[in-house]
Amino acid sequence: MAQDDLPSVFELTPLNPNFNQNPHALLDKLRDKCPVHRDEVAGTFVLTRYADVRGTLSDTTMWRDPARAEEAAILPRRLLDPPPPGLEVHEGSDSSILLSDDPDHARIRNPLQMALYKRVAKCRPLVAKVVDEMLDRFAGKAQFDVMDEFAVPVPIDVIARILGVDDKMLVEFRDWSEGVILSLNPFRTPEQTQKFITSANALNAYFHELMMERRKNPKDDLISDMMVLQAEGAPLTDGELQNNLQGLLVGGNLTTTDLIGNGIWLFLTNAAELAKLKADPGLINSAVEEILRYESPVDITGRIASRDMEVGGCPIKQTQSLFMSLRGANRDPETFPNPHKFDIARKDAPHVAFGGGAHLCIGSPLARLEAQVALPAFFARFPNLRLADPDALPEWRSLPFFRGLQRLDVRT
Template sequence: SDTSMWRHPSRAEEAAVLQRQIAVETIEGVDVTDDEASSSILLMDEPGHMRIRGPLAKALYKRVAKCKPLIQQVVDEKLDALGERAQFDAMAGFALLVPIDAIARILDVDNTRLREFREWSEGAILSLNPFRTPEQHQQLIAALNALSSYMHELMAARRKDPQDDLVSDMVALQAEGAPLSDGEISNNLQGLLIGGNLTTTDLIGNAIWLFLTHPDQLAKLKADPSLINGAVEEVLRYESPVDITGRIAPRDMEVGGCPVKQTQSMLMSLRGANRDPEIFPDPHRFDIARKDAPHVAFGGGTHLCIGSPLARLEAQVALPAFFARFPNLRLADPDAKPQWRTLPFFRGLKELKVTV
C-alpha cells in the first residue's frame, strides 16, 4: 500500500490513529502453518483481534503480577556477572541481557536450551530491520523457524506435564475452551518475545543514559525510590524506545489536514507526540516527578502494546538495582555524543560505555 509520512499535528489526533491496524512487513520463507502465519494480533483488527489478545493478555498479566522476584533474580545475576570491572558497556553487559533472560524464565526455557533461545531471539529481531542484508534475511528465517518449532515443542511438553510458566497458562486456557490454535499461540508468544526484547532493552538503556546525563534526576530518584514508577514513565515519554510506528487507514479520512485514503499506510512519530507542548508543559525537560503525562510510547487503543506491563516491571526492577550496585557510575566519555542504533523506527543506543 502507499505510504505517507507525516509529523503529528496533535497528540489527540495521533492517539486516535494509533487505534487502527498496525502496518508491518510479511516475511516470506518462514515454514509455518497458515493459521500461524496470519494470526499476529499486530495484523488484526476486530473481530479476530480480541479472540487472540484476550486469552494472551489474561495469562500474561496474571504471570507478570507474580514474577517480580524472578526478574529481580535475573537482574542480580547480570549485575553479579559484571563483577569488579572498572568500565563496561551497559548495553551489552546489562540492558540487552535482562529482557531476554526474563522472558526465558517466564516461558521456563530449559537451561540446556538457553543459549539457543538467546541466539534465536537475537536472530528474530532482524524482522524489525527492513534493510537487512540477504545473509541477515537467511539468519532471520532460520531463527523464526527454530523459534516456531521450539514453541510447538514447549506446548506439547506442557500439555503432558504442566509447569508454572506462561506456556502452561496458555495451553490451559486453550483446554478450558479459549478458541486458540497452537499456531496462534506460537506466533503471538514469538511476537511478545521479539517486540519485547528490543524495546525493553532500549527502555533500560535509554534510562541509564538519561540518568547519567541528568544527575539531578538521578539524585532525586536515589533520595526517593518511590519515584521509580514515574521515572520509568518519564523515560518512556522523553526517549521512547519506539520512535516511529505505522498504521493502516480503515477508510478514507483526514489526519491533521492531510487526506489519507483507505488501506494507505501512515507513519507516525511517537517521540514527537510525546513532546507535544499542548499536552506536556516544558516537554523537552526530563523530569521524573512530572504529573499527568499520558504518553503514547506503547501505542494506544486496541493495539496498545500487550507487553507493556512486563516492560515497565523490568525497568522498575532493573534501574534501582543497577544504580545501587554502582553508586559512583558515570559516562566513560562525558563529551562523546550518544551512538544511536541505525535500526529504523526504533530509538536505542548501540553502546553505552560507563565507568564505575
C-alpha cells in the first residue's frame, strides 16, 4: 500500500516545520489516502484510522519488546542500542514495562499498578496542595511563562510526594527528574546526554536508598507500599522496581506537563470554551478528555506483529512494526464528528491518548486527576489571563513523538 507522495514517519514529527505547526494537514491526508501505510525507510506501518488503531491497541497478543522486531524496523531496534558510556547498568535495568511482554510485563506491572491506583484514588487533596503552593509562588507576577512556572513543576512535585521523596531531597529530585526526561530526545547534545546519565545514576542510587529505608521503616507512600507487596510475595526484584520507578518519571512528567500546558493554551485561544467551563465547572472532566483528544501529548505508540495478520485489509507479517498515530486516530471523522473542533462538552469521545490494551498508560488516572485539579485552580487564580502576544504563533517543542509547548507567555 506504499505511495511515494505520502509522508514518512520522520516527516510526522515536529522536526518537520509543517507538521510542527499543523500536524493534521499531513495526518488527514495519510488517513484519506492510505490509512495503513508502509513506510519502507523507517521499516514500519503507520496507522491513522481510529478503528485500526483501537483494534491493534486492544489486541493483547501483539508484542512490544523491540528485540522481537524485524531488522528493517529501525526505530524500535534503536531502542536496543547499548546504553551510553557512564550510565550504570544494574540488575533489572532492562525491565521497563513499556518495552516488555508477558510474562515479565504482567509480573512487574500488576503490583505497581495496584499500588499506584490505590495511592492516586486518595491523593486529590495532595494534588490540590501542590497546585496551590505552586500558584502562590508566582501569584504577584504581571507576566510569566506558564510552562516554566506551573506546567513543568506540578507533575514533578506530585509524583515526588506520592513516591515519598524526602522534603530535603526535593530540589535534587526535581533536577534529576528533568534530567532523565532527556533520554526521550534522540537529538540531545553531548551536554544533555551527560546530564541524563548523571541524573539517571543519581535517581537510581536514591531510589535504592529509599527502598532500603522504607523496608525498615514504612511510611505512608508508594515506595513503602511496594516494599510491603514485595514482602508479601510480589515477584519483582529491587532492580526492576528501581528501573520502573524511574519509568514513571520518564513516562509521566513531560506528558502531564503537556496536558496542563496544552489545556491552558487551548482555553486561552478558545474563549467561548473557557466561558463554558466557568459557567459549568462540572464540565471539567469532559474538558480534560477533550484536551487529551484534541491536543494529545503523545503522538504515537507502537506494537510488533506477533503473527501474520491483516489490519484494515492490509497484510502484515509476523515481526513487522506498527506505529499507531494516536493523534491521527483522535481526529478521525468516522469516530469524532467535526473532529477539528475543540468542544469541551463533547459526548462519547473515546480517545486513545493513553494508548490501550495491556500497555494502556499506567499513569492515566494520575494525569487526569492532576489536570482536573490544576486547570480550574489556575483559571480561578488568574481570571483575566491572556496571551502575552496574541499574534505570535505557538512555540511547539521539537521533541519527536510528543506535543507540548516550549513556552507559553501570559499576562495577568
